[in-house]
Amino acid sequence: MTTNEKITSLFAQNNGILKMAKAMESGVPKSAFYAYVKKHGTERVAQGVYLSPDAWTDAMYLLHLRCNQAVFSHESALFFHDLTDRxxxxYSVTVKTxxxxTGLREDGIKVYTIKKELHGVGVISMNTPFGNSVPVYDVERTICDVIxxxxxxxxxxxxxxxxxxxxxxxKDLRKLMRYARMFHVEKLLRQYLEVLL
Known part of the structure; x- marks a missing residue:
């Protein structure tokens, strides 16, 4: 397999979106990667992230590649969990304090921050509408976040x-109440749930 064939194969395996670092991990020299990008009209969509010309732009996945600590949260997580029709x-993401x-906010992304020790609570992987896996807060964490x-x-x-x-x-009400205590919304959540359940 030639270097160009290897790069084409890597783009295909990753739904047309490839990080240069991943190509280099696979033994592709930087110079060969840049030559391929130039020859094939591949678009640089973020630092070190490239999109093949025939690929659909998956904005959620690109956001994840650009900032791998960003977890889809709040309204975006509601969308992943089918709890909103909008x-x-x-997009809403949560990052560590x-x-x-600034860069994300300048691009119109709603950014929430949370203490490092709470950032990883309830993180799961879900697929974007294009089938790419991204980190999202589970449904119980999302309910606590929106409250x-x-x-x-x-x-x-x-x-x-x-x-x-x-x-x-x-629904997992035990997990929900455990998270509610961690995020100091237990009293409020109980009031809402008493009306709904």
């Missing part, structure tokens, strides 16, 4: 999400 615009979110930040989220969106969650057959 596609989240702008101390990360500089904590309800003043910054349209009331109808978070109230509908709570109603949908209350009807959900796969």
């Amino acid at each position: 596609e989240p615009k702008p 101390g990360y500089n979110p 904590r930040n309800r003043s910054g989220i349209e009331m109808q969106i978070w109230q509908n999400a709570l109603k949908q969650y209350a009807k959900c057959q796969h």
